[in-house]
Amino acid sequence: MDRLLRLRRRLKARKPEFRRYESHKKLRLRDKGWRRPRGRHSKLRQRYGGKWSGRILVNIGFGSPKAVRGLHPSGKEDVLVYNPQQLEGIDPTRQAVRIAASVGMKKRLMIEEKAKEMGIVILNPTQR
Incomplete structure (x- = not known):
C-alpha cells in the first residue's frame, strides 16, 4: 500500500x-x-x-493505481461526518474522518473528543 x-x-x-x-x-x-x-x-x-x-x-x-485511487495521501479512506453518532461505524485502521464545513464549533468539538476516545484520525482538526 x-x-x-x-x-x-x-x-x-x-x-x-x-x-x-x-x-x-x-x-x-x-x-x-x-x-x-x-x-x-x-x-x-x-x-x-x-x-x-x-x-x-x-x-x-x-x-x-486502482488500489489507492481516491484515498487520502495518508492512505486512509476519507469519510465525511456531520455528527458524533456517525463515528460508530468507522474502522480506525483504514478510515479517517473529515468534519463537514457546515458543522458548528460546539458539535465539532464533540466530534473531535469522541474521535480521540475511539482512536480515529481527523483530517481537518480545529485550529487552536
Missing part, C-alpha cells in the same frame, strides 16, 4: 495540467478544468494535424 501511494505521488507530479481547448480565448473558460471536445468538426477531437500535437490529451495512462 505504501509503495502504491509513493508511486501515485510520483505519477501525479509528472502529470500535466489539462486545460480546456481554446480556454485561453474565453475568460469564462479560464479555470474550469478539462472538458472533452465534442464538436462535430473539432480538430482536437479528431486529433487532426498540428492542432493537437503540442497539446497533451486526457487518457487512461495518466491514472493512478
Whole structure:
C-alpha cells in the first residue's frame, strides 16, 4: 500500500495540467478544468494535424493505481461526518474522518473528543 501511494505521488507530479481547448480565448473558460471536445468538426477531437500535437490529451495512462485511487495521501479512506453518532461505524485502521464545513464549533468539538476516545484520525482538526 505504501509503495502504491509513493508511486501515485510520483505519477501525479509528472502529470500535466489539462486545460480546456481554446480556454485561453474565453475568460469564462479560464479555470474550469478539462472538458472533452465534442464538436462535430473539432480538430482536437479528431486529433487532426498540428492542432493537437503540442497539446497533451486526457487518457487512461495518466491514472493512478486502482488500489489507492481516491484515498487520502495518508492512505486512509476519507469519510465525511456531520455528527458524533456517525463515528460508530468507522474502522480506525483504514478510515479517517473529515468534519463537514457546515458543522458548528460546539458539535465539532464533540466530534473531535469522541474521535480521540475511539482512536480515529481527523483530517481537518480545529485550529487552536
